[in-house]
Amino acid sequence: MLADPQVQVNDPRSRALLLSALYNAQEQIGWLSPQAIQQVAEQLNLSPGQVHSTASFYTMFKLQPGGRYLLQVCEGLSCYLMGGAETVLERIHQRLGILPGETTPDGKFSLQIVQCIAACDYAPAIRVNDELYGHISPESLDELLAQLSAQGEGVENV
Amino acid sequence: MFEPVLTQNVQRADSEKIATYLAHGGYAATRRALLEFAPGELVEMVKQSGLRGRGGAGFPAGVKWGFMPKDPNIPKIVAVNADEGEPGTFKDRLIIERDPHQLLEGTIIASYAVGAEQAYVYIRGEFYSGYQRLIQAIAEAYQHGYLGQDILGTGFNLDISVQRGAGAYICGEETAMLESMEGKPGNPRLKPPYPAQIGLFGLPTLVQNVETLACIPHIVLRGADWFASIGTPESKGPKIFSVSGHVNRPGNYELPLGTRLSEIIYAHAGGMREGKKLKAVIPGGASTPVLTPDQVDTPMAFETLAKVGSQLGTGAIVVMDETTCMVEAARRTAKFFAHESCGRCTPCRIGSQRLYETLERLERGAGLADDIERALYLAENIDGRTFCPMGAALVNPARSTIQKFRSEFEYHLEHGECLVKLH
Ligand SMILES: Cc1cc2nc3c(=O)[nH]c(=O)nc-3n(C[C@H](O)[C@H](O)[C@H](O)COP(=O)(O)O)c2cc1C
Ligand code: SF4
């Protein structure tokens, strides 16, 4: 966040605000719609193409809508060694019926494979939205999924 | 007994708060640096300490500070690399989340030493709680007069802002990080010019890793000689080793550089899980060549690991026991690098993909007769032919694993299955 109040839109530094502007836009509706890209472009005096090329480079910017909870399963080496990755993905598939890249029909869960998330000391690790969960076992995963499923409407945590 | 230096605060309750930090001697180093030393003296001190970068490349920090132009009329920038993406590494996360003021002190002192009035922390996008703590810590530092205008009445001004990355390993490479900070895709820049010449927004920029900067306050307080008395001839000071994989107690262990790998695994990390036999160790993060059990007494230092054909890297130790399929370990890491190639140059973009496909075929038991040779040939032709050091990073694990565990690859090729079964 280059929250520098002096930065003017025509300052070369204004483009530096792009990543934080994209985060802000993404927070509004959970993803970066073409309209959101357009708005960010107008805010920073950039072309939508410039905004899109940056947004699409980074895996944390979502150019498609997803579920309320984004389950990110680490498939890094340390998580694999500790019995994670594929086994966690399988369990999620059994429980929710989704594969990586998919969203449950009720719009609650999306699934994504990620690389080492610097939590190898808690391997196997997963992230759900911005929360980290470590030492994932089939049982703790079931518990977590049940908890998230039960959580009321409107619990947004992007 | 070695007394922890960089991690001395992390176990305290509320260790991230400035009140806790101040109660344990926090910001004394900043006072000392700004009130008692001229900037040039600090550059000299850091040179004397022998501190080398902890972000992977091991470049002498003081030398890099000395590269920054001396002309006070040129605005300069300090950019803190908190992108921590090297698989197996989780040391910077510890400092950011549990002792952010230590990092801020290092940043303030470095900025004063090189004459920068603006510093940025580029933090990995996934580190959301670290990001929040850092923002909070910066606000506290402003309130206490360690940031802002005329710090401690010295006339020195410094602002620090935080920018979040957004999920791209390559943005840990310093020039890609600068591109990302400018709001662009993270494609590395050609070097030279180095960031100290032309960096962020075209201004001279000092890029330094989190752990490197965390060493600075201690050097200021206890002296360059004290720092240089820890470690080996070419690797000075304390180091946080992130240990993961098949050990009883995975975690961060702060020890002097030069501590033997075997001591870290067996004495500190509690030894092998379930008493199993050690098979392989990655000593410095996923991009460093793998070691075998006969090399486990190697001291964890830049020069000693280079001597056995590997690297200290980030000091992230990944331990694999006898149940590990090395073909799968190589495949997995190759997949990571293929995914993270920024796509700018062909040997890395296409080479990493072909290398992954080759290892994937072998792992799956569908290897072609010449796939082992193909993987080595690809490694040979990627290494040294890429735009940025990612090329070397990506071939290291694949090539070293094939060289050291070739029989496992051959078994996969002949039998279409694994010599070992995991778990
Ligand atoms: C592919 C690649 C990834 C890197 N990732 C990181 C990283 O996540 N964190 C880091 O501090 N340095 C990383 N580096 C090293 C930086 O380019 C740079 O050398 C370092 O930030 C300088 O700081 P230091 O001298 O304090 O280590 C990476 C280098 C390469 C080639
Ligand atoms: S070596 Fe890889 S990461 Fe580096 S510039 Fe080339 S494609 Fe990008």
Ligand code: FES
């Ligand atoms: S390998 Fe999964 S967190 Fe590092």
